[in-house]
Each structure stands twice: as C-alpha cells, then as structure tokens.
Amino acid sequence: MRLFLAPMEGLADAVMRDVLTRLGGIDLCVAEFVRVTHHLLSERVLLRTVPELANGGCTPAGVPVRLQLLGSDPVCLAENAAQAAELGAPGIDLNFGCPAPTVNRHGGGAVLLAEPERIHAIVAAARRAVPEGVPVTAKMRLGLEDTSLALDCARAIEAGGADELTVHARTRADRYRPPARWEWLARIREEVALPLVANGDVWTPGDWEKIRQVSGCGDVMIGRGLIIRPDLARRIKSGGEPMPWRELLPVVEAYYALVRARVDPRHAPGRLKQWLGMLASAYPEAEELHRRLRAERDAEELARRLRE
Ligand SMILES: Cc1cc2nc3c(=O)[nH]c(=O)nc-3n(C[C@H](O)[C@H](O)[C@H](O)COP(=O)(O)O)c2cc1C
Structure with a gap:
C-alpha cells in the first residue's frame, strides 16, 4: 500500500x-x-x-x-x-x-x-x-x-x-x-x-x-x-485529526522561505498566493490570509506580512 x-x-x-x-x-x-x-x-x-x-x-x-x-x-x-x-x-x-x-x-x-x-x-x-x-x-x-x-x-x-x-x-x-x-x-x-x-x-x-x-x-x-x-x-x-491551521502556518512560512531562495522575486509572491488560494478550500484561516495578502506584490514585504 x-x-x-x-x-x-x-x-x-x-x-x-x-x-x-x-x-x-x-x-x-x-x-x-x-x-x-x-x-x-x-x-x-x-x-x-x-x-x-x-x-x-x-x-x-x-x-x-x-x-x-x-x-x-x-x-x-x-x-x-x-x-x-x-x-x-x-x-x-x-x-x-x-x-x-x-x-x-x-x-x-x-x-x-x-x-x-x-x-x-x-x-x-x-x-x-x-x-x-x-x-x-x-x-x-x-x-x-x-x-x-x-x-x-x-x-x-x-x-x-x-x-x-x-x-x-x-x-x-x-x-x-x-x-x-x-x-x-x-x-x-x-x-x-x-x-x-x-x-x-x-x-x-x-x-x-x-x-x-x-x-x-x-x-x-x-x-x-x-x-x-x-x-x-x-x-x-x-489516522488522527486534520492538522490545525496553527501547525500548518509554520509549514507555509517555511515553504515561502524556500520559494524565495529558489524563485525569481517577481514570481515568488504568486506561488505563495496560489497555495493559499488552494488551502482556502480546507482552511478558512488560509482564505482570510489570502484575502489580506492578495494585493501585495513585493516578495520581501509579503514575507514580513505573512509573519504578522
Ligand atoms: C496543475 C496541474 C499540473 C499537472 N501536471 C502534470 C504533469 O506534469 N504530469 C502528469 O502526468 N500529470 C499532471 N497533472 C495531473 C495530475 O498528476 C493528476 O493526474 C490529476 O491532478 C488527478 O489527480 P488528483 O485528483 O489527485 O489531483 C497535473 C494536474 C494539475 C492540477
């Protein structure tokens, strides 16, 4: 299996x-x-x-x-x-x-x-x-x-x-x-x-x-x-319960740090928003975060606001 x-x-x-x-x-x-x-x-x-x-x-x-x-x-x-x-x-x-x-x-x-x-x-x-x-x-x-x-x-x-x-x-x-x-x-x-x-x-x-x-x-x-x-x-x-958002958020932050290290800063924000947009269908908190960050285009500023 x-x-x-x-x-x-x-x-x-x-x-x-x-x-x-x-x-x-x-x-x-x-x-x-x-x-x-x-x-x-x-x-x-x-x-x-x-x-x-x-x-x-x-x-x-x-x-x-x-x-x-x-x-x-x-x-x-x-x-x-x-x-x-x-x-x-x-x-x-x-x-x-x-x-x-x-x-x-x-x-x-x-x-x-x-x-x-x-x-x-x-x-x-x-x-x-x-x-x-x-x-x-x-x-x-x-x-x-x-x-x-x-x-x-x-x-x-x-x-x-x-x-x-x-x-x-x-x-x-x-x-x-x-x-x-x-x-x-x-x-x-x-x-x-x-x-x-x-x-x-x-x-x-x-x-x-x-x-x-x-x-x-x-x-x-x-x-x-x-x-x-x-x-x-x-x-x-x-088995077990689904991972709560408070445990997933550090995973999302780690993801974005890795993305910024590998991807052109112009494309990095889009990658984070894409994932948050998909996570939103399982996590209302991700939907809220996605809404808050949607307009941010600067990769560094986005990282700062993600940690807020
Ligand atoms: C954004 C996206 C990109 C995909 N790219 C590939 C790919 O590169 N190669 C491939 O064989 N299938 C690709 N697929 C198909 C997936 O591997 C998978 O067969 C499909 O999403 C159905 O599985 P799921 O319902 O679990 O998502 C892609 C699917 C999506 C949504």
Whole structure:
C-alpha cells in the first residue's frame, strides 16, 4: 500500500515536494514533466526540474522522485530516459495524459492515447535504453474523447515492458470534471498484470478507502488533495485529526522561505498566493490570509506580512 505524490506542473515543484514529504506518509513522488523535443536535454535542464537528482534522486526527507518525460519520438525519449537514469533518477515515468493544447499540438501527452502502437514503441524504446534496476513507468488518462482505446493503451504499455502504470481515471475531454471514473481502474486491472496505481479525486481518507475498494488497487496517487490538505498522506497512514491551521502556518512560512531562495522575486509572491488560494478550500484561516495578502506584490514585504 503505497502513496504517491502526483506530478503537477506549476504546482508541485521541488519546493512543494520537499515541504510535503517532510510531513510524512508519501512513499514516492513523480516530478512535473520535462518536455523532450529533438535533442538530448542537458544535465542543467534536468536538474532545474528535478534538483533532487543532486541529492541521490530523493527529497531532503529521503523520498525518491521519479523523473517524468513527455514527448512523442521513441528514439529521442529513450535517449533522454537513459541520460536521466545515468544522472541518478530513481525511475523514469512517461507522460501519456497531459491535456494541454500546446503540448498536444506537438504530439505529446494525452494525444498519444489515440495511437496505442506509438505508446508501445515509446515504452519499449525507453525500457530498452534504461538499466534494468531503474523502473520505467507510465501515466495515462482513459482516452481522448472517450474510453474506447483505454484497454488497448494499457495493454500497449504492459507489452512495452513498463514496470508500473498509473491511471488518472478520466479522459482528456473530461478535463478535471468530477467524478473520476474509478470503475475503469478495475476494468484495466482485469486486462493487465502490471502493477496499477489508482489516481483521481482523492481528497479525504474516506476517498482513499473508496478508490481502493472500487479499483482493487493497493497503491494510490494523490495530487490536488495533498496540496489542499498537506497532512492527508500522513493521516491516511496513521489516522488522527486534520492538522490545525496553527501547525500548518509554520509549514507555509517555511515553504515561502524556500520559494524565495529558489524563485525569481517577481514570481515568488504568486506561488505563495496560489497555495493559499488552494488551502482556502480546507482552511478558512488560509482564505482570510489570502484575502489580506492578495494585493501585495513585493516578495520581501509579503514575507514580513505573512509573519504578522
Ligand atoms: C496543475 C496541474 C499540473 C499537472 N501536471 C502534470 C504533469 O506534469 N504530469 C502528469 O502526468 N500529470 C499532471 N497533472 C495531473 C495530475 O498528476 C493528476 O493526474 C490529476 O491532478 C488527478 O489527480 P488528483 O485528483 O489527485 O489531483 C497535473 C494536474 C494539475 C492540477
């Protein structure tokens, strides 16, 4: 029974992974996608997205971080997967789910779900290129407009030799509209033998129980639920009451200090406000703080007012 932190571009970067994994309960993270076009990405580019590579591939709390690649060319993806493994990534994940139009226009992400043969070629090439001890995994949605190719895609990923498959139980057309189609996870589990990780709309420990029941999957990946309730993984594992705001506020302050150390001061305030805005759906105090700080644009001044 493992709990994964989902890759979330623009939301769960190395700083957020650091803060969340310190709180406990998360067994593994998948980093936000790195886009592969026509060439071998430099070490600098890979380290920018996954600075954990310089720390043995783990967050400071010791939780492994898989590196996710997004692209459509099997040869190029395989070369980059080998390079990432060489740099110490503890696993390579392949993205077959991103719905962003800019990404899909270039043939990457969810648009590949219309082409199970290409998915197979990508997984097989990456698996061949990466040393055996390093897992090559995949993450998919259920399809583009409908679920008609969901099973074919899952079979293609298995036949390509993937070590594990995470399924976000929605099509691209579903975007993020609830509810996620957990029953599809059970159908996929009947079709393929490779380990399946269930994903989509787990917001509470009760949801975690339900998705496991409906899907039959032991392992669950959580994205937005962990941003909104940072102690969710710990509570799922150990029970207990939700973390009160007075305990969470120092975590938010520590997050912002780390953001300011890593991010351009022009962008740092936006990152804090983004998190506070999301926390507001679970914590009224975060909503109040968000309202108070919304207009502040200066990174240092924001840090001062956060401590007030
Ligand atoms: C802001 C945002 C960025 C995302 N970026 C990625 C990404 O880089 N790679 C990926 O495979 N999925 C990405 N996803 C999808 C999530 O990993 C996850 O599948 C989805 O949010 C459903 O899980 P949840 O309901 O627990 O959030 C992203 C989702 C969000 C909301």
